[in-house]
Amino acid sequence: MFDLQNWTTALHEWMLGILPEWAAILIESVLVALIIITLYAVFAIVLIYLERKICAFFQCRLGPNRVGKWGLLQVFSDVFKMLQKEIIRMRKSDRFLHDLAPYLVVTASMLTFACLPWNKGGHIIDFNIGIFFMLAVSSIGVVGILLAGLGSNSKYPMIGAMRAGAQLISYEISIGLTMLTMVALTGTMQISEIVQQQYDNGWNIIRGHIPALIAFIVYLIAGNAECNRGPFDLPEGESELTAGYHTEYSGMHFGYYYLAEYLNLFIAAGIASTIFLGGWAPLHIAGLDGFNGVMDLIPGFVWFVGKTFFVVLLLMWERWTFPRLRIDHILSLEWKYLMPISLFNLLLMALVVVLGLGININ
Numbered sequence: 001m002f003d004l005q006n007w008t009t010a011l012h013e014w015m016l017g018i019l020p021e022w023a024a025i026l027i028e029s030v031l032v033a034l035i036i037i038t039l040y041a042v043f044a045i046v047l048i049y050l051e052r053k054i055c056a057f058f059q060c061r062l063g064p065n066r067v068g069k070w071g072l073l074q075v076f077s078d079v080f081k082m083l084q085k086e087i088i089r090m091r092k093s094d095r096f097l098h099d100l101a102p103y104l105v106v107t108a109s110m111l112t113f114a115c116l117p118w119n120k121g122g123h124i125i126d127f128n129i130g131i132f133f134m135l136a137v138s139s140i141g142v143v144g145i146l147l148a149g150l151g152s153n154s155k156y157p158m159i160g161a162m163r164a165g166a167q168l169i170s171y172e173i174s175i176g177l178t179m180l181t182m183v184a185l186t187g188t189m190q191i192s193e194i195v196q197q198q199y200d201n202g203w204n205i206i207r208g209h210i211p212a213l214i215a216f217i218v219y220l221i222a223g224n225a226e227c228n229r230g231p232f233d234l235p236e237g238e239s240e241l242t243a244g245y246h247t248e249y250s251g252m253h254f255g256y257y258y259l260a261e262y263l264n265l266f267i268a269a270g271i272a273s274t275i276f277l278g279g280w281a282p283l284h285i286a287g288l289d290g291f292n293g294v295m296d297l298i299p300g301f302v303w304f305v306g307k308t309f310f311v312v313l314l315l316m317w318e319r320w321t322f323p324r325l326r327i328d329h330i331l332s333l334e335w336k337y338l339m340p341i342s343l344f345n346l347l348l349m350a351l352v353v354v355l356g357l358g359i360n361i362n
Contacts, residue, residue, distance in 0.1 A: 005121025
């Protein structure tokens, strides 16, 4: 009922009937791009508002409450203000590298965003090495951050970029190992197949036993570090680096970093919901056919977005609970604790798979 592949196939065949193949593919590509950009902007606005309200709740404040009902128009007001701001370029900066950096960050974010499986048949990028591709394109953002510090020709952005680069490259190891743990459980790197298996056999976090739960916890920690969010936001530490690697940016060049940060939060949560919580797959419990039937009536994209925002809330809870860490503590946490735990956990998951200890809850 909610398989979008039938709809997309019918649309493609209809367009082929009235247009040449190259024209049909071109129009479809433009439509897909418009959908990605629209979703990208909408979720960024929602996440910025949600972050402000949750932050206010943790700090016993009200948050935005003046522009619009419950402050709902505050984010739109900020966007319009940012669009009107002048882009100021530093006299001694490398103009080409400085201007290129924010576009690399946004491009990496959008490519990773396009890998998320929104519904059955509702994926944009999907092939047999999907997990590998997702890790590869998400790493392009590190290049944008390093170029921001290098191109600015200023000491504070350069220090912030070096810290951010060291942090992101380090925590990508734990992110990759947790994904590899789930790949070992499912036996595939294709994202749509990973979700389909969870629809047939139960969510990975349940059928993967303790190794899956450990991988999920490690992912929550490393995910915030990958997004440069507290308590891992030292590369943007205001007290010592003014604003970190984007100190010299203004106008929409700064806005691109701001936008990418919140979408990276959604992407990190979306990846977690995909590989651990079933993605668009509904909750099924063995023996409860009536319950399972009701769960199947809920569209897949509702399941995916709901699970993703659940993980977003966990990541925000983590950010507004723990204090900012020192850079040596940040790197020690990864190299001395998270990476060894992830390696041992991968071995543990391999034993679960080899011995056939997985749980089937359907």
